[in-house]
Amino acid sequence: MGKDRVKKKKGTFLIMIGLLLLAAALCLTGYNIFESKKAEKISQDALQGILDGIAEQEENNTYEGDVEYEEIPFYERFPEKEMPTIEIDGQHYIGILEIPALDIRLPVMGGKWSYPKLRMAPCLYTGSVYKDDLVVAAHNYNSHFGQLKNLDMGNEIFFTDIEGNIFYYEAAWLDVLAPNQVEEMTDATDWDMTLFTCTYGGRERYALRCIRQQ
Numbered sequence: 001m002g003k004d005r006v007k008k009k010k011g012t013f014l015i016m017i018g019l020l021l022l023a024a025a026l027c028l029t030g031y032n033i034f035e036s037k038k039a040e041k042i043s044q045d046a047l048q049g050i051l052d053g054i055a056e057q058e059e060n061n062t063y064e065g066d067v068e069y070e071e072i073p074f075y076e077r078f079p080e081k082e083m084p085t086i087e088i089d090g091q092h093y094i095g096i097l098e099i100p101a102l103d104i105r106l107p108v109m110g111g112k113w114s115y116p117k118l119r120m121a122p123c124l125y126t127g128s129v130y131k132d133d134l135v136v137a138a139h140n141y142n143s144h145f146g147q148l149k150n151l152d153m154g155n156e157i158f159f160t161d162i163e164g165n166i167f168y169y170e171a172a173w174l175d176v177l178a179p180n181q182v183e184e185m186t187d188a189t190d191w192d193m194t195l196f197t198c199t200y201g202g203r204e205r206y207a208l209r210c211i212r213q214q
Contacts, residue, residue, distance in 0.1 A: 040143040042120040046107040049088040050096055054164045073165060075130040083128055084162045085110045091117070094124055097136065097195075098158040102147045108136055108159075125186070125196075129159055129167050132192040132212055135185065145197035148208045149174065157210055159193070169193055169210040177205045 075081065085092040094110035106122055113123035122138035122145065138145040157169040169192065176199075177184055185196060185207055192212035196205050 039120055039139065039141055043106050043143070046088050046091070046093060046121060047096060047105060050086055050093055050107055050162065053086045054160070054162065057162075058164055074163075075161075075165060079128075079130045081130065083110060083124075083130065086162050091120070093121075093162070095129070095159055095161040097122060098160070099151065099155070100158075101151060101155040104143075104147075106138070106144065113137060122195075127186070129161060129193070133186075134159070134193045136193070136195050138195070138197050140197045140200060145195060145206075148195060148197060148206050151208065157193070157195075168213040170213055171208055172211045173209040175205075175207040175209060177207055179203075179205060181205070 083094045085094055087093075088107075092110045093107045095108050096105065097108050098105045109117050109121050109123045111124070113125055117123050118137060118139050122136050125135040125137040127133035127135050140146040151171050151174075153171050153173065155171045157171060159167045159169070161167075172191070175184070177196075179198075179202070185194065185205065191209040193210040194207050195210070196207040198205055
């Protein structure tokens with residue numbers, strides 16, 4: 001009888017542990033969904049602010065100088081220039097990233113990236129679109145970079161800077177890297193743009209390599 005009681009108590013204990021783990025998993029899933037929806041709302045509000053800013057700038061943009069010289073974009077004449085930003089709700093953004101195949105259109109934050117920023121929108125990690133070494137980081141929310149792994153190579157990707165210049169890319173390669181492979185992540189030897197996010201669980205990083213189309 002004593003052994004049966006011990007087995008029964010042990011079984012009850014294991015069931016309780018299982019229920020607690022299940023509850024924790026459900027809470028974590030619910031929290032992730034909440035964070036994803038919150039980030040989606042912030043991103044969409046910022047996106048509209050950027051679009052309004054670009055439209056206003058194009059409307060007010062006039063030039064009366066050398067037309068032939070002006071046909072060469074400013075960023076091509078001075079590729080080392082910093083990417084311009086627009087301030088929206090206290091945050092600075094460098095442009096808009098579009099991935100039509102995933103139905104994604106997102107603002108990209110400038111300045112020094114941080115985890116609190118990533119909870120709102122994709123962030124500039126290193127580089128510049130003008131120097132063809134842009135690296136953008138984002139969380140794996142479905143509304144952000146969560147579906148990068150499903151993109152077909154050859155799919156189009158667009159980046160529009162704050163001045164309205166549009167840069168065209170094609171997805172070329174998907175790397176799976178360890179979290180400590182920072183040098184490999186930012187290597188700009190062969191790739192003009194890299195988009196990266198962590199896998200679920202955070203053990204690895206997906207790095208989508210892109211080639212700019214002239």
